Amino acid sequence: MSVSALEHEHPRYTVAYSVGFETRQPASPAVATSAAATSSATSADAAAQVAWEVALVRDSPKTGKVVARLQRGTTVRIGTPKEGWYPVQYGDDFTRAGWVYRGAIGR
Secondary structure, three states: OOOOOOOOOOOOOOOOOOOOOOOOOOOOHHHHHHHHHHHHHHHOOEEEEEOOOEEEEEOOOOOOOEEEEEEOOOEEEEOOOEOOEEEEEEOOOOOEEEEEEHHHEEO
8 A cells, every 4th residue: 555645744664563473282192193193194185275476486495497387376296395495396287396385375
C-alpha cells in the first residue's frame, strides 16, 4: 500500500515485527520415536505445490547447478528434507528429479 494517497506528517515510516519463541518439553521416548516414524513416512513422496513465483531446482542441495525453474502452483513430489532442502520429483510423470529450497514449497 502506498501512503502517498493518504495524509501523513512524515516522509518515511518503519514497520517492525515482534517474534516470540516457545520452548517445549520433549515427549517421552516412545512417543518421540512414533512421531518421528510417522513424520518421515508422511513426508516421503508427499505431493506439494510450489509456493514461490519461481522455484529453482538444483542438482544438489544449496550450491548445486540450477537444472530447472518451476512456476507457482506446479505440483511436485517431495521426499525427506536434508539441510533445509527437499528432494523433488517433477515433470509430466514425475520423472525428473532435483532439490528445491524448503521455503519455496507450500505444505
